[in-house]
Amino acid sequence: MKDIDPKTSQVNSIEKSRTEHEQWLHMYRQMLKIRKFEENVNQLYTTAKMPGLSHLSIGQEAVAVGVCESLRSDDYITSTHRGHGHCLAKGAKTNLMFAELLGKASGYCSGKGGSMHIADQENGNLGANAIVGGSAGIATGAALSAKMRGTDQVAVCFFGDGALGQGIIYEVMNMSSLWKLPVIYVCENNLYTEYTHYTETTAGNIIGRAKAFHVHAEEIDGQDIRKVFSTTRKLVEKARSGDGPSFLLCKTYRYYGHHVGDINRTYYRSKEEENEWKINRDPLKIFANWMINDQLIDAPGLEQIESDVQSEMEDSVQFALDAPYPDLNEVDKHVYA
Amino acid sequence: MKDIDPKTSQVNSIEKSRTEHEQWLHMYRQMLKIRKFEENVNQLYTTAKMPGLSHLSIGQEAVAVGVCESLRSDDYITSTHRGHGHCLAKGAKTNLMFAELLGKASGYCSGKGGSMHIADQENGNLGANAIVGGSAGIATGAALSAKMRGTDQVAVCFFGDGALGQGIIYEVMNMSSLWKLPVIYVCENNLYTEYTHYTETTAGNIIGRAKAFHVHAEEIDGQDIRKVFSTTRKLVEKARSGDGPSFLLCKTYRYYGHHVGDINRTYYRSKEEENEWKINRDPLKIFANWMINDQLIDAPGLEQIESDVQSEMEDSVQFALDAPYPDLNEVDKHVYA
Amino acid sequence: MSMLEMTEREITFSQAINEALAEEMRRDESVFIIGEDVAEAGTPFKVLSGLVEEFGTERVIDSPISESGFTGIGVGAAMTGMRPVVDIMFGDFMTIIMDQIANQAAKIHYMSGGKLKVPMVVRTNLGASRRSAAQHSQSLHVWLSHIPGLKVILPSTPYDAKGLMKTAIRDDNPVVFFEDKMMFQDKGKVPEGDYTIPFGVADIKKEGTDITLIGTSSMVQVALEAADHLAQIGISAEVIDPRTILPLDKKTLIDSAIKTSRAIVIDEGYASYGVTAEIASIIADGAFYHLETPVKRIGAMDVPIPFSPVLEDLTIPSSKMVVNMAKTLCGRS
């Protein structure tokens, strides 16, 4: 990633270079890792090997990867209850992620955070958050901090369409706009807030809300990673160069339930709708088709990635299953720094 | 007021009728009462007869009166820390208001609320509020209630430009828009939030914020009561007829300090600016000039109003000064209904 | 408790709440529910299932994820003739509505000199052990209990849940109603039809003579389990459930401690500056001249609730902890 000229903000102009080729493959691999990671999470849940619940982002992989691949590893992200994708895309290791989800000592947060609080400071992931909208202030504060410390770091705040209901989002957009902070608000509109369609809870015009605060705003197809990547790169450039915050609305879809236990979904959305997205708007398929068409990869190449990822996941799951739980005397450590 | 055809939403079409004539005079009187009331409040403060502080709305009279005169007495308002004008304009008696401000038993809230919590349920004033933005939910809830109870009551939420910083404003605008509630958000932009100019705390476009939630929004000169009145009547009609919420931004100015003790203001605003508003944009002067030009009143008529109001205030102040404090055993009454 | 004998019907805690709401909504048109996913979904815990079918989306209102906003809407609706039940999906989100509940709802009646009132119920939950980690497992009810003008209700059985919810809805004050997430499937005898349980009246769940165990919410069950164990070794424990902690039935608590001369208070909120502190200090004062041993407190461990099951389990009060402490107090350890 670092090889790409940061001034080049359009995908077209960098297409087909060798580096770029590798990057596309890397991005595909990252997306597939998210998918396989979460399929395994679901499996761990249904086989009663994972404590608690967890929220799968399968179907939304292009947003996580497209955005995070536009960032440096010292850039920040804040994430949500549906945060495995963001975490992985920002550079986390799947074995340590699984370990965290199983509450093991070797997990990213020593098992204390779990799925909803996974954080990976080394890669700039300031943490998932179980309060809807709860990380909007944190991301904006990280951006203020970057500005005050004189680095050119950027902060990305991921949140769902549901977080548009939380007033804090508007409070911090106002401030980041006033102070031209390097923060990008990435709204993943997967159409639902738990069990309610977003149109029932969201009046007016989403990106208009950001624009009213003079926050630059764009709306894109979140299933097309090329679009996500090229747009985010542009917004990151803008933020890094001191040109202030932006808001990126990505239309996307979660294939699974709100959480792993949400199996019967027909009372709030139809099978047809689910299938339409899975079949015709799958971000991995769209990406793979494009790569094959543009001869960036061939079918055996894709299979190779698939089997690599598959075996990484198997190893990672096994690592986590085998890993020990935290020592009991860990329980009251880390209350204070 | 009730005599005016409610379908007539433009001032022009009702101008010069006898009823209307009386109403303009009434509105002038109400504005003058607010001014005189608050001059007396300031006097009570400087002579150490009033406990605590209080926030004067002198300069903003046209908004309070123009809006409240568009309402029925069973319509609701919620008010702010700078709420004497709203209270009076909605129909409260000045003697009971002074009594409340002095903490006397005969005050509107038995002396328990004071300036920042004065409420007058009989006239639909659900109360001033000492939390900036704190009444946005209450006003919206009163509108929901009116809708659920099948009345055609309307609720008005008064708030300052500073309240635009509070996220709850956006939360409730979203809901009132979704549910088409009969509520009008009246933002009195008097240019300052305590000691900071609103442009330093307010990014982007204020009415754009409301519009983004599909809340109908207008921006007007809050010093011209004719404009305030005609616009509000239109918005009230809209709300009453089931056509949903609106947002009314009124540009205005407070002549005094943020509170009665804020005497040296030059570090945050200039004497020139203050004088410009007082001399050239005074709502009472503007109104009086128009009435004289249109021969609705003459100079002796104005003087008569002035002396009437003056003596009402003297009586009211005296009433409040003479009134007894609450019984000490009142202290733990009314904690629970 | 005479009603209890009149019924053999057993329903769950969740059904008891549902029934109370349904009956009150039938009785009084001004009662309505507002919250996230309360309608078709019937909340994540499915406690409200079926209500939207009977009462429609006008009275069972799905809101955006705007707890502060719709709690404020509840306050305004309550002030103007309605009786809202505001549903807050997790008790941890009290953090978000504190202004509307503590600065507005709680104070409006008093600040207006008694002219305005806020007959509103905030329905929410408490309790850990669902492996939901630090932001979805807290028991923050002490915050509300500190605020004059509020009432705070902690039912521990399906019977109490139904009767207390009805009282809450009919009360003219803001009432915060905390249900333990782990009790929703607990069954108990609940009469059909109408009954209410007064606030401020503790319930002696089990009589005893050697030590008083005061438990709140699901900690009543913990106390009862402990009492069973203690009975086996000849210690007779009295178990008291205050049922409402604001108002608090101080007399029943003190009288029991005077009788037994020993007391342990168990509550699932954090131990420090928690509910146990208030109750313990009331007993230590009121029963001072009768106590053989200090009043002891058991609350959640003072740590953000950890995700890992092996750690989380350590943080929650257990009957074993109660038994051990009771044995020590009774000189049996």
Add this chain to the structure above:
Amino acid sequence: MSMLEMTEREITFSQAINEALAEEMRRDESVFIIGEDVAEAGTPFKVLSGLVEEFGTERVIDSPISESGFTGIGVGAAMTGMRPVVDIMFGDFMTIIMDQIANQAAKIHYMSGGKLKVPMVVRTNLGASRRSAAQHSQSLHVWLSHIPGLKVILPSTPYDAKGLMKTAIRDDNPVVFFEDKMMFQDKGKVPEGDYTIPFGVADIKKEGTDITLIGTSSMVQVALEAADHLAQIGISAEVIDPRTILPLDKKTLIDSAIKTSRAIVIDEGYASYGVTAEIASIIADGAFYHLETPVKRIGAMDVPIPFSPVLEDLTIPSSKMVVNMAKTLCGRS
């Protein structure tokens, strides 16, 4: 307290806070202030006057009226290398920031398994008697004290204010610092230059033998006044100021109560479920076998604070109440 003897300079509480902030901002570039009207206005109480002139608007940042938002910004800045001092104009607005402070700031270190930290100070106030009515007069510090991961500081003198503020800023955890609005003009001896006061160490403000008076914040002054009165009738009161209530120096409190055998706890928060409950129950437990009388509590009356001066005065703990209670406990009434 040896520093105290090294100086004769007297400054106000307000100046002490200002000096602590200025010195820390000079010492450490990562310290900055954010809040409403903190810059040119220096806050409504003028405590921060002059700071923006020295440190500029980049480090003394006037914010919109968005307490939740800018507290969250403080949290994020603290997690990424800065040391924000977040200014909340009135302690009553804790209601608005509870999520950012209790669900975010307090828990991040723990939830991340110790990887992330939040070195942030929330500077705010408490205390009534300014005729500011129910929403501008509360003392809500117990809410914060209930949350593991936070530290809660209540200075009672200019000397303590400066030393504790410096400790707060250098602490790697979220610290909530409550100043009493009525103490800003109080004068006291304060050394120039650097000194810190450790958290969790109570200060014995006056030694005594007959009864222990524990006061927090401005209630220390109330306790000292009461002690003076009591001395006149031959009752020797020991006055202790915990200075920080989370962490709390339990040992000093218990030891004093063991020595005197009587204790009264005075705090300006509401009495019920307040700070006095925790401290009283700790003493009642720890000094159980040494107490002659029950531990007594004096807090604000459990009512929304009324505006009318004649009523407000009744709600605030006074030295007279303390004297009367102490006399009763000492058998002198």
